[in-house]
Amino acid sequence: MTETNTTTANTTTTNTTNAPTTEFELHSGRGRFNAAFFRAMGPYLERSLRRRKQRVFAGLPGEVVEIGSGVGANLGYLPAGSTLIAIEPNRYMHAALRAAARRDGVQLDLRERMAEQTGLPDRSVDTVISSLVLCSVQDPAAVLAEIRRVLRPGGTFRFVEHVVAKSGTPTRAAQRLFRRPWAWTFEGCSCERDLEQSLRTAGFESVAVEHYRVHTPFLPFNTQIAGTAQA
Template sequence: MTEPTTIAPLASEFDQHPLRGRFNAAFFEAMDSYIERTLRPHKEKVFARLPRDVVEIGPGVGANLRYLPTGARLIAIEPNRYMHSRLLSAAADRGVTVDVRDRMAEQTGLPDHSVDSVISSLVLCSVQEPAAVLAEIRRILRPGGTFRFVEHVAAESRTPTRAAQRILRRPWAWTFEGCSCERDLERSIRDAGFDTVSVERYRIHSPFLPFNTQIAGIARA
């Protein structure tokens, strides 16, 4: 029988903006099918055969619940409270127990070497300190545990996509709660001290030009 879902007390310094928070919750719920169709081939590779217990950094409204086995338990590190009700509803529909931690990803509050897998998608672009988040992920992973990620990154220099990322960086960041289109997240992950890192670089074709250069991969502790 599925255990009851809980929400841990607020324990973060996330700047909860009532307009942007509500907008992002509604936006990602409305765009779920489109984003899923666009990213499914890459998510299917890196999220294959996830264990029953998973930590997700920034699960939002639950886009990745479909990759968890039925009866799984998700520890959700999600500081945007406007996402919580949608996440819990989606989890109940899929038979997944969710423990929502209302925290920032730099400090999950989880014990050292306590989890087998951490996942993220379209999240490292918006955390305050990517290096600190990656260090935290390494801290909580057991030896041999995996960090699996699908993220959008800075385009090659002197390309139209890179120019669009630069031009739109301020309104994009304001709208999407700090999201940066200009981070070299592959380098950040490779420099984070994981034992092995496997990364695929690819491009999608969407109207959201700054979002179109991406990476997916698995880092092993």
């Protein structure tokens, strides 16, 4: 889609053009911890989320943009031979992401950028996906505006995210209790965001959302939404 400058493997390229003005504050300790955590916990989290991901990510096209690709948890939902434009600012995730792309036969266009500024042209893609990402971006409204900007008319943003629980519930109390250590550990991740409201006020033509709950020891994480927003 745009020129790439550095080839890292047969299935991987890294784009370094048009460097963003917003900087990702990469912490060497937490960055490495999160890369290791999601490599180790990926299979467990995937078992909790697979049914929703299978529905939301069904029939993905041959080229997909993903914000916060992490260590490649969603590569298995892309058709073999397809291209993933991966927006991932944590470079400690990159080695595992490249390995996952090789394993799944996906051409990886890896961009070390923040989701608020993807560097992609206006109305240039049909599909953007995310999972467990909007909780940790600096500015969810700016990220959703960026997704709308790069989607072609009729294109879709498909998402699986954890969200704030209802007031008065034990999960909501846990989210309040753990919000500071949770955010510090997981690089700014908030367990208190009303992402459905953010999606419904972001200017998409339509938004379909399913609420559900997973059952894990990570109580602040257990209230979830999945769905599709159409540009």
